[in-house]
Amino acid sequence: MPGHRSVREILLAAAPIATAIFVFGISFGVLAVAARLPAWSVVLLSGLVFAGSAQFAALGVIAAGGSVLTAIFAGALLNLRFVATGIAVAPSLPGGRLLRAILAQLSIDESYALSARAGAPGRPDGRTLLISGACFYAVWVVGTMLGALLGPVLGDPKRLGLDAAFPAGFIALLWPMLSGRHAVRCVIGGVLAALALAPFTPPGVPLAGAAVIGLWLAR
């Protein structure tokens, strides 16, 4: 068993990431109210979904004029990786199935990464996951709230270039995944599928096509 890390140690390790998540939360709040989502729904989204990239993807679809269903589809597909992190953290979580399913809601990329680093190989540290996850949850929701309040003060979103924030954010999320030939192949396939389908199909179909191509090319 790796040594028992104190709450203070875990929080110290989480602090720099928490700052980044806080600022990300603010920007998400600003962008979401700029995309004309009601402020209450923006905060509720962060409180109930707690997944930056999925929320960002869903919002990008809405901001570009896509439908709610397409937005949910895009966000949910990005969250599919949480099935894998859920499997990885399950043995490290306390309690029965129900409690574990609820505690697993605190897993995001960052809390999972910290717990994997703190634990033994193949067995992430459950305490680190829960404590850092709760900390990240708090700053994510408070940050979103601040952003939703701040957004209307900032002015015309297009003049500020906020519409370009979405593709810029997607490429920034994508970049760290580009290790290995498989990922590059999936990227090229995804782009080609989306661009080929976009002129002829309703929004959503190009994303679904890209998802299928991604599954197919990842071998």
Added chain:
Amino acid sequence: MAGPLALGLVLGLASLSFLMRATGSMLPNLPAAITTRTSGLAPALLAALVAIQLTGSNGVLHLDVKVPAVIAAALLAALRAPFIVCVIAGAIVAGLLRAVFHL
């Protein structure tokens, strides 16, 4: 966006996200073949999202200030800049180009 529609978005995405995190914690180990396949989803989807953001309402590539914004963000991401720096830089590039060239 109207209230009921926004609520639909929130509840739809929230319930699916909850289910995914919950099922993972209840499942036994998945065969590696499945996890390898699903690892291709996120890159393909994010790349498609970038591409779709760069198309106009007719679905055809539409080159405007978003292109230099994406290039700036990609360069910063390649230099391992934090996510938020890439996003803000992209917005600034687009905003500045619009202000200077009245695009």
